[in-house]
Amino acid sequence: MAGNTSTPGATVTSRALALLGAFDEHHRRLTLTQLSERAGLPMPTTHRLVGELVAWGALSRTPAGDYAVGRRLWDLGLLAPVQTGLREVASPYLHDLYGATLATVHLAVRDGTAVLYVDRLAGHASVPVVSSIGSRLPMHATGVGKVLLAHAPVEVQHAVLSDLPRVTAYTITQPGLLRRQLGKTLRDGYATTTEEMSLGACSIAVPVRRGPDVVAALGLVLPSLKDRPKLVGALQVAAHGIGRALTTGG
């Protein structure tokens, strides 16, 4: 759209989106210069586009002069289906579960070959964990991940099993062993991990079904898995409740 474009073929929209994409978990606040670098745009262009984004509310400028994601994008994000359907419906069940166990409660879905955490409840009494809402973790080292993987299409299972990076000393890195665990997960109806993601943390998880489909996984993180039957029971009650609410709700 402009004569002296340095990268012909790039659309205005792509540039604006590149600016938004410059923000991530480790870069929540960026100066104009950083934005221009990370988005690969010249300063004046960055300045103009950012000005528009701020005017609309997609970005906001802090008193310090740097930029952050704006409130309006936060609003918009809440309208995403991942939030609307699943999270909203599941929320009360997660709280019930938290109240019953006082453990960290996770609600996760599969995103490609990773686990995407859709919601997380953690009180003060809970074990510290690495996940946070919106974060992605490997499937083979988490309870919810194993559940989702066990119910995933074969191609996904192959992709994940072919590369099992080590996270802790206890992470399962042998495809055969993991495959056997996945089979057990299908038979038993739940999966567990023992310090495979972070030391001192164990987890237990069950599938959430909408009709026949497994649409999410519900998990707990605890210091140990003693009293396993009670945990599985609580999880399954909550998972069934969510599944039922999902089916009747739409």
Added chain:
Amino acid sequence: MAGNTSTPGATVTSRALALLGAFDEHHRRLTLTQLSERAGLPMPTTHRLVGELVAWGALSRTPAGDYAVGRRLWDLGLLAPVQTGLREVASPYLHDLYGATLATVHLAVRDGTAVLYVDRLAGHASVPVVSSIGSRLPMHATGVGKVLLAHAPVEVQHAVLSDLPRVTAYTITQPGLLRRQLGKTLRDGYATTTEEMSLGACSIAVPVRRGPDVVAALGLVLPSLKDRPKLVGALQVAAHGIGRALTTGG
């Protein structure tokens, strides 16, 4: 950028943002035609821009063929400061509070002359309420709203007091009465409502302070306000905890 523009002066960015803005709480899924109408853009333009937005992940296309807010925008929204700082820090305290009271717990900030709900916990035992995360409600009819209003700049108080729309039969619509309640809120350190927003629901709320500034309000919604001292106590413990965590955290 284009010769035959029907509305000269409009930037590409503004058009793209108009498309995003076409989504709201009541329009979470839109067809291409609806998008073009709501954004005020011609069909071909809409088609092209939406294509780019989908390619980037800002929007997603459902199997049914209509569009919704995409997962990547959801991700981005989670990076917004409103979420990052306040919500993350407050989360465990809200759960503690929920565990202690089993009431609906609200965390809200002021957004202009309205209350913006940043987080909400509600179990099955809780009173049904109209708010949801991201929604905005009038300040004069909610507990958290009264707290935030009492600590708001005078201009904001004037603006709100000059227009007090009735919501239920018990909504306070007399500026004088509300002004007195705000004074009492400052003295007592908490505010209450009694069926002013929805019948059968009362609320009680306290300010969350970061140093001297009131940055948010923390509230409970209950069927009745019996045992008020215990509720105020629990709220203040949580509010102080959040305030302290905010100060030390940054």
Added chain:
DNA sequence: CTGGCTCTTTCCGTTCAGTGGAAGACTGCT
């Protein structure tokens, strides 16, 4: 199967919105 309807996609000539180098304005730091 056909006709009519709505929604979606592709085409393509026109032209003005967007571009970025260069220069100016602010900081804060030495």
Added chain:
DNA sequence: AGCAGTCTTCCACTGAACGGAAAGAGCCAG
């Protein structure tokens, strides 16, 4: 004062974006 960093404004050039028109998909009723 001088310097180095960040931010903002200016402006001539031009190809990216525009949207009317028309073709393609579905879908339902008759």
